Amino acid sequence: MDTRFILLGLAAVFLSACGGDTPKPAGPFSIGAIADCQYADKEANGQRLYRRAPGKLEEAIGVLNEFDLEFVVHLGDFIEEDFESFAILNDITSTLSHPMRHIVGNHDYYVIDEKKSDVHKVLGMPDRYYSFEYGNYIFVAVDGNDLSYHGWPEGSDRHQESIKLHTEQYKDEFYWNGALGREQLEWFDKLLTRADRQGKRVVAFSHFPIYPDHDLNLWNAEDVLAMFESHPSATAWINGHNHDGGYGERNGVHYVTLSGMLDTERNSFSIIEFDENAMRLLGFGRQDNLELTLR
Numbered sequence: 001m002d003t004r005f006i007l008l009g010l011a012a013v014f015l016s017a018c019g020g021d022t023p024k025p026a027g028p029f030s031i032g033a034i035a036d037c038q039y040a041d042k043e044a045n046g047q048r049l050y051r052r053a054p055g056k057l058e059e060a061i062g063v064l065n066e067f068d069l070e071f072v073v074h075l076g077d078f079i080e081e082d083f084e085s086f087a088i089l090n091d092i093t094s095t096l097s098h099p100m101r102h103i104v105g106n107h108d109y110y111v112i113d114e115k116k117s118d119v120h121k122v123l124g125m126p127d128r129y130y131s132f133e134y135g136n137y138i139f140v141a142v143d144g145n146d147l148s149y150h151g152w153p154e155g156s157d158r159h160q161e162s163i164k165l166h167t168e169q170y171k172d173e174f175y176w177n178g179a180l181g182r183e184q185l186e187w188f189d190k191l192l193t194r195a196d197r198q199g200k201r202v203v204a205f206s207h208f209p210i211y212p213d214h215d216l217n218l219w220n221a222e223d224v225l226a227m228f229e230s231h232p233s234a235t236a237w238i239n240g241h242n243h244d245g246g247y248g249e250r251n252g253v254h255y256v257t258l259s260g261m262l263d264t265e266r267n268s269f270s271i272i273e274f275d276e277n278a279m280r281l282l283g284f285g286r287q288d289n290l291e292l293t294l295r
Contacts, residue, residue, distance in 0.1 A: 014166040029134055032064040032072035032098065033281075036238030036260030039089055040080030047263045049078055056261050057092050060269040063284065067271060068132050072098050074216045075240035075258060076105025076144075076207025078123065082174055083111040086122045103141050104128060105207035105241065106150050106176050113153035129184055129190055137201050137274060138233075140191060144208035144218050146177030170219040177208060179219040185227060195233035203274075203295070204228070206239040211255040212248035216241050229253055235294055236279060238272075245288065252295035254279065259287045 048062040064072055070091075079085040086245040102123040109116055120128050127139035129143040145151030147165055152158040166175065180188070191193050195202045210228075218224060228234045229251045236254040243260030245268075259268040267285035 002236055007182060010093065028066065028275050029070050030059075030066070030271050031086050032069050033075065033258060033272050034060055034072065034106070034261055035075040035237065035268070036077040036243055038077045038260065039085050040082065041085070042080070044048060047153045047216050048067040049262065049264070053263075054088060054092060056267045057089060058095075059267055060197045060261070060284070061092060061096050062165075064269070065095075067079040069098045071101050072096060073101040073103065073139075075238065077107040077240060077262075078102065078104045078105070079110075079261075081119070083115040083122075090122070091237055093214070099221035100124065101132075101139075101205075103205050103207050104143060104145060106148065106178065107147075108146060109145055109150040109287060115150070116153055129187070133200075136199075136276065137203055137235075138195050140188065140202060140204045140205050142180065142188070142206040142208055143184060144180065145178045146181040146184050146229055147219070148185070149175050151178060156174075158289050160261075166219065173219045174215060177216060177219055181218065181291055184215045185224070189231075192228070192231035193235055200229070200233055201235040202233045203235050206237060208241050209239045209246070209255065209257050210237060211250055212246065216247070225250075236292070244285075247290060248286075249292075254292045256261065256281065256290065256292075259283075259285075 027088060037053050038055050040050040042050050044050060078089055085175065102125050104120055104123065108119050111119065129138045129141055131138055134267050148160040149162060165179065192202055209216060210220045210224050234253050236256060237258045240260060241260055242257050243263045245259035246257040248255040258270060262266045264286065268287045269284050270287050271282040273280040277294055279292045283289045
């Protein structure tokens with residue numbers, strides 16, 4: 001029997017147990033995606049079941065290992081707090097059969113100041129923001145903590161710049177969100193321009209959403225939206241941060257917020273399939289399925 005059908009059968013068993021539907025994966029390549037594992041060794045706070053997080057992550061890795069994936073991405077807030085928590089989760093993801101990619105969330109920087117510069121390193125990231133390619137796709141890992149209260153040591157120039165920006169321009173926005181700085185925006189714009197010229201598609205991975213309008217969006221979501229959508233290569237923005245999940249479409253660009261793994265008894269993770277004309281999301285647990293036609 002074809003291995004693909006065996007693996008789909010395994011997915012169907014898992015989805016049936018979780019109450020989801022079983023779509024039919026297809027396309028040139030697939031990835032795994034997880035948002036907001038957010039582990040901490042502390043008591044639950046409402047639906048945030050912190051000590052259940054490692055078990056959910058281990059379960060997700062076990063399922064994702066059964067699929068032919070190019071990589072698995074975690075979209076930020078790997079931990080709730082405390083730098084030592086990274087080691088516990090890294091031990092689990094070390095059993096992954098695929099490359100692991102990370103985007104850093106606000107909670108990942110809720111560590112002591114002396115460790116903030118080590119956060120992206122302990123997650124195996126080449127830098128706080130970066131890009132990589134598969135086939136006709138360029139994936140961009142965006143740093144929404146570039147300007148933020150939490151992303152830099154207190155009193156540092158970058159920290160002071162972030163406070164000034166929030167106070168003068170975004171004082172009505174939640175302080176735990178953040179913004180893309182000018183240098184990162186220029187880098188992103190140049191990357192999109194190159195993708196336009198080469199006829200490639202660009203998918204952005206971010207911890208923070210930028211659309212639809214929500215109080216958890218980046219402070220400068222409007223500026224990022226305008227820049228992103230000005231490029232024909234812009235295809236999708238995939239993020240976490242809002243644990244409830246969500247979806248929006250604007251000007252032919254898809255905006256996907258994945259449901260957080262942390263919340264409730266049920267797990268939440270995805271397989272996302274890409275081809276030239278569509279992006280299909282196979283949701284596990286409380287993550288919804290999506291089939292999106294690409295412009």
